[in-house]
Amino acid sequence: DQQVKQNSPSLSVQEGRISILNCDYTNSMFDYFLWYKKYPAEGPTFLISISSIKDKNEDGRFTVFLNKSAKHLSLHIVPSQPGDSAVYFCAASEDNYGQNFVFGPGTRLSVLP
């Protein structure tokens, strides 16, 4: 039973446009959410996080939105750049100390020049 779902295995976007990556979760006890980016042959890299007390967090071109009632979060990348092409993982945790982050299966983003 997947507690964190990323229903789009892949997404293609034109350079300069907005990329929207979606993530749904089932466990209402999750209170901390993160997005990671992964390039081939490298480990995942932390991108941005949000706690359940917020509904939006912004960092440069990256914005994460959290809708707790819908158990849904999304990552917006504006504008998208070819270097953003990677696999993006959504992760969630019930506790404050990362003892058990649950990752989604990932979405492969391709930004076309």
Place this chain on the structure above:
Amino acid sequence: ETGVTQSPTHLIKTRGQQVTLRCSSQSGHNTVSWYQQALGQGPQFIFQYYREEENGRGNFPPRFSGLQFPNYSSELNVNALELDDSALYLCASSLDPSSGGWYEQYFGPGTRLTVT
């Protein structure tokens, strides 16, 4: 500042054997988490070590065990290897859980384990 390193990069083992994977934490990090990533899936949490003690464990059997050393480097040991253990094993280090940056995990490149 050195990043997280893992060794070996690749490993091939036979079913029933034992394997030890190693991880060196990022400088200043005292918490290490291990993950298993099967093909096409996200990383799955195995366990976390903090100050040389296990500090949380995912849904993995006891044949998955770990160690953390005084310099915060860590080992993952897997006994009685099974074919399904074939995966990428990732280690991630992070700051003390009481710090403000506890959630930002720094991952190593992983060890690709193949069990035949």
